[in-house]
Amino acid sequence: MAYNLPPGLGSHTHWDRRIDAKLAGAMMGIQAIKGVEIGDGFVTATRRGSVAHDEIEKNQAGKIVRRTDRAGGTEGGMSNGEILRVKVAMKPISTVPKALDTIDVATGESAKAINQRSDVCAVPAAGVVAEAMAALVIADLVLEKFGGDSVGETKRNYQNYINNLRIK
Numbered sequence: 001m002a003y004n005l006p007p008g009l010g011s012h013t014h015w016d017r018r019i020d021a022k023l024a025g026a027m028m029g030i031q032a033i034k035g036v037e038i039g040d041g042f043v044t045a046t047r048r049g050s051v052a053h054d055e056i057e058k059n060q061a062g063k064i065v066r067r068t069d070r071a072g073g074t075e076g077g078m079s080n081g082e083i084l085r086v087k088v089a090m091k092p093i094s095t096v097p098k099a100l101d102t103i104d105v106a107t108g109e110s111a112k113a114i115n116q117r118s119d120v121c122a123v124p125a126a127g128v129v130a131e132a133m134a135a136l137v138i139a140d141l142v143l144e145k146f147g148g149d150s151v152g153e154t155k156r157n158y159q160n161y162i163n164n165l166r167i168k
Contacts (some may be wrong), residue, residue: 001083001084001085001086002073002083002084002134002135002138003083003084005073005079005081005084005138006079006081006158006161006162007078007079007080007081007165008078008079008145008161009078009079009138009141009142009145010022010074010077010078010079010141011077011078012076012077012078013077014077017077017144018077018078019074019077019078019079019084019137019141020038020074020077021077022137022140022141023036023038023084023086023134023137024036024038026133026134026136026137027086027088027130027133027134029133030088030126030129030130030133031126032090032091032093032122032126033088033089033090033091033126033130034089034090034091035088035089036086036087036088036089037072037086037087037088037089038071038072038073038074038085038086038087039069039070039071039072039073039074039085040052040070040071040072041072041087044070044071052070053070053071054066054067054068054069054070054071054075054082055067055068065081065082066080066082069082069083069085072084072085072086073085079141084134084138086130086134088126088130090122090123090126093121093122095115095116096115097115099112099113099114099115100112100113101113142154142158145161146158146161
């Protein structure tokens with residue numbers, strides 16, 4: 001999850017600049033990751049539109065927010081200012097204690113795979129990598145939108161953008 005992203009990171013017009021596409025690609029590039037979900041992704045696909053989409057309202061402070069975050073902080077390929085939520089599904093590690101059937105590629109004969117190692121769980125390491133990949137994608141999108149020749153210029157560009165949003 002990523003908090004406090006400004007609305008507008010990504011693109012609604014370019015397929016390769018969509019925040020959700022960039023995040024999904026980065027996550028799928030991690031070893032053993034076999035699925036990516038943004039927001040309520042797969043559950044949302046089973047819902048009617050009237051239940052799947054996030055309604056918009058003003059909160060008590062007058063800020064425009066979504067009542068829910070089913071979209072996971074993205075809309076139309078861009079961040080929407082809500083919490084960015086990305087989940088990944090990881091397959092089990094390939095080395096298992098039980099020898100599985102295979103083929104000896106040198107002879108073409110049936111064989112049993114050998115047990116070279118037996119990791120207990122690779123999920124914690126994948127979580128660290130996924131967090132780092134999300135951070136890299138977000139940093140790239142921030143620089144694409146607000147970048148400058150220095151951190152100071154990037155911060156100034158970001159602040160000007162926030163100050164000039166029509167809807168706050």
